[in-house]
Amino acid sequence: MFSHKVFRKISDFEWEIPKTFRPDMRVAVRIFMTEALLRASLDDLSLEQAVNVATLPGLAGPVVVMPDMHQGYGFPIGGVAATEFPQGVISPGGIGYDINCGVRLLSSSIHLEEASPYLDDLAAALNAHCPSGMGKAGPLALKRAELEAVCRQGAEWAVRKGMGSIEDLRHTEENGCMDGADPRWVSERALERGAGQLGTLGSGNHFMEVDVVDEILDETAAQRMGLATGCLVLQFHCGSRGRGQEIFGGYVQSLQSAVRRFGIQLPDRELVCAPMDSQEGQQYLAAMRSAANFAFCNRQILAHMARQAFEQVLAGKVHNWQLRQVYDIAHNIGKIETHLVDGRRVKVCVHRKGATRAFGPGAAGLPEEYQGIGQPVLVPGSMGTASWVLVGTAQSMERSYGSTCHGAGRVMSRSKAKREVRGDRLRDGLEQQGIHVRAGSLSGLAEEAPQAYKDVDEVVETVAGAGIARKVARLRPVIVVKG
Amino acid sequence: MLSLSGFREIEHTADWAIEAWAPDLEGLICQAAAGMYALMGVEVSPEPMVTHSVALSAEDQESLLVAFLTELLYLAETRAVACEVVELHCSDTALSASLVARPLDRIRRQVKAVTYHNLAIKTTPEGVRVIVVFDA
Numbered sequence: 001m002f003s004h005k006v007f008r009k010i011s012d013f014e015w016e017i018p019k020t021f022r023p024d025m026r027v028a029v030r031i032f033m034t035e036a037l038l039r040a041s042l043d044d045l046s047l048e049q050a051v052n053v054a055t056l057p058g059l060a061g062p063v064v065v066m067p068d069m070h071q072g073y074g075f076p077i078g079g080v081a082a083t084e085f086p087q088g089v090i091s092p093g094g095i096g097y098d099i100n101c102g103v104r105l106l107s108s109s110i111h112l113e114e115a116s117p118y119l120d121d122l123a124a125a126l127n128a129h130c131p132s133g134m135g136k137a138g139p140l141a142l143k144r145a146e147l148e149a150v151c152r153q154g155a156e157w158a159v160r161k162g163m164g165s166i167e168d169l170r171h172t173e174e175n176g177c178m179d180g181a182d183p184r185w186v187s188e189r190a191l192e193r194g195a196g197q198l199g200t201l202g203s204g205n206h207f208m209e210v211d212v213v214d215e216i217l218d219e220t221a222a223q224r225m226g227l228a229t230g231c232l233v234l235q236f237h238c239g240s241r242g243r244g245q246e247i248f249g250g251y252v253q254s255l256q257s258a259v260r261r262f263g264i265q266l267p268d269r270e271l272v273c274a275p276m277d278s279q280e281g282q283q284y285l286a287a288m289r290s291a292a293n294f295a296f297c298n299r300q301i302l303a304h305m306a307r308q309a310f311e312q313v314l315a316g317k318v319h320n321w322q323l324r325q326v327y328d329i330a331h332n333i334g335k336i337e338t339h340l341v342d343g344r345r346v347k348v349c350v351h352r353k354g355a356t357r358a359f360g361p362g363a364a365g366l367p368e369e370y371q372g373i374g375q376p377v378l379v380p381g382s383m384g385t386a387s388w389v390l391v392g393t394a395q396s397m398e399r400s401y402g403s404t405c406h407g408a409g410r411v412m413s414r415s416k417a418k419r420e421v422r423g424d425r426l427r428d429g430l431e432q433q434g435i436h437v438r439a440g441s442l443s444g445l446a447e448e449a450p451q452a453y454k455d456v457d458e459v460v461e462t463v464a465g466a467g468i469a470r471k472v473a474r475l476r477p478v479i480v481v482k483g
Numbered sequence: 484m485l486s487l488s489g490f491r492e493i494e495h496t497a498d499w500a501i502e503a504w505a506p507d508l509e510g511l512i513c514q515a516a517a518g519m520y521a522l523m524g525v526e527v528s529p530e531p532m533v534t535h536s537v538a539l540s541a542e543d544q545e546s547l548l549v550a551f552l553t554e555l556l557y558l559a560e561t562r563a564v565a566c567e568v569v570e571l572h573c574s575d576t577a578l579s580a581s582l583v584a585r586p587l588d589r590i591r592r593q594v595k596a597v598t599y600h601n602l603a604i605k606t607t608p609e610g611v612r613v614i615v616v617f618d619a
Contacts, residue, residue, distance in 0.1 A: 073600030269599040
């Protein structure tokens with residue numbers, strides 16, 4: 001489908017598929033990749049999926065794809081699409097099943113050397129305090145009124161219950177709560193599925209890691225975030241769990257008829273959508289924001305439980321066991337933002353499906369301490385490899401709707417990874433590298449093997465080369481907890 | 484030679500997918516359900532058995548398939564049961580089924596959701612065929 005002549009080279013890190021490529025495209029596709037990553041991306045259907053997204057009604061500018069892009073369903077994972085508000089469409093597929101799947105990072109002043117004797121105990125304590133894996137219930141059994149309050153208040157609900165601080169909220173995207181959430185548009189089933197899952201990590205590619213700051217590349221930004229070479233940090237990756245999945249599934253089914261009613265032609269039914277100013281669009285936005293707030297609250301509770309594990313194992317043994325929140329980002333989300341598109345300021349809904357908001361210095365919504373450096377961007381690597389802390393830039397505001405990459409990006413199917421990798425050998429290999437592993441399932445561990453992912457360093461070099469993020473610090477794992 | 488009804492797992496970079504085939508739509512839905520349970524690696528206890536009935540309506544055949552599989556995922560997650568189809572009838576827009584639900588002993592892998600990605604039930608000389616992609 002794609003010959004090399006299709007791609008217009010903009011720079012060594014940026015390419016374009018013009019909208020003349022296929023008659024149903026409304027906008028171009030802008031690709032942030034090196035030539036090598038671009039060639040590799042032809043091995044799956046992700047670029048075709050990006051072209052499909054470029055057919056959606058109401059797009060304000062090009063569809064953008066990131067170097068960690070890989071094949072999803074409907075939208076590619078690693079895709080960003082901005083539709084004009086309010087007449088453009090909102091597409092649940094551009095946000096994903098796990099609404100507000102995201103990453104939270106907490107820093108510490110604990111030196112690796114002082115914590116080394118206790119790392120295995122810390123791995124066990126994190127595993128015990130933070131439920132992970134299929135069907136694991138969380139620590140709270142909430143009644144309906146409380147679940148609805150979680151949907152409206154997000155992370156603040158947990159802080160009000162003593163699980164965290166105002167500083168945690170200030171260091172969370174949207175301050176941990178999206179306006180416009182309305183649980184009336186969340187189905188009974190979605191409420192039921194979320195009920196027991198608050199404060200759980202989940203399974204699949206969700207994880208909790210303790211890392212050591214290996215290298216700092218921007219001293220000023222790192223200092224502002226509380227990151228110091230040789231010190232431990234905690235990061236984890238999870239989302240809205242069954243609640244987001246149920247909301248997504250319900251709306252993908254109900255929007256099938258809306259697509260017909262609005263006469264929208266789609267190349268893939270998974271791209272179903274509705275104008276944001278329609279009743280269906282408004283209801284999905286309100287339900288999606290409810291799930292996003294559930295996810296912010298979920299990560300707030302997990303941070304609280306992780307702090308309890310740190311206190312239990314390290315209090316009195318290291319000089320200061322406290323964890324300070326660096327930032328919390330959403331990488332499956334739809335946000336109403338204003339961006340410069342072709343020289344005009346346009347209010348848009350930015351769909352980020354496996355892409356991270358990366359607001360540059362001075363952007364509205366950032367806390368004062370990050371105004372000068374830009375928004376922290378958290379890019380976890382594959383298990384056992386590096387993770388990165390970046391910041392957003394002026395370029396990301398101009399070229400990618402204030403967005404950048406979100407991780408390493410899969411290159412190998414889960415079933416192939418399981419055939420090629422043995423979970424017990426992988427665990428032993430990681431332990432030999434000095435990484436303490438707690439995994440609920442060895443086959444689950446094998447599915448997430450590093451060789452199933454792209455090289456995160458190459459992904460980060462690409463976004464840094466393109467200027468849509470700047471490198472701040474590189475992290476190396478010492479504890480991995482997976483469901 | 485392939486049997487008239489069946490399913491097989493197919494490769495998908497980020498998620499899971501199966502192909503199912505059968506002589507008719509009812510059979511196809513049952514095969515897709517069996518394929519999904521196989522992906523999940525479900526193991527059940529023989530007892531206690533509970534009967535369960537399902538009545539669904541949807542836009543078209545594909546939507547019915549998604550709705551039925553989603554119902555089975557919902558029952559697995561919230562009731563911890565896996566279901567065997569005793570009887571299933573469907574038109575283009577409605578489905579009714581009698582199921583026997585058994586307690587789940589174990590699930591090896593979580594399937595989070597059933598997607599519409601490129602979902603199309605195709606008629607073949609032998610019957611009908613579909614590829615279903617799951618969010619994992």
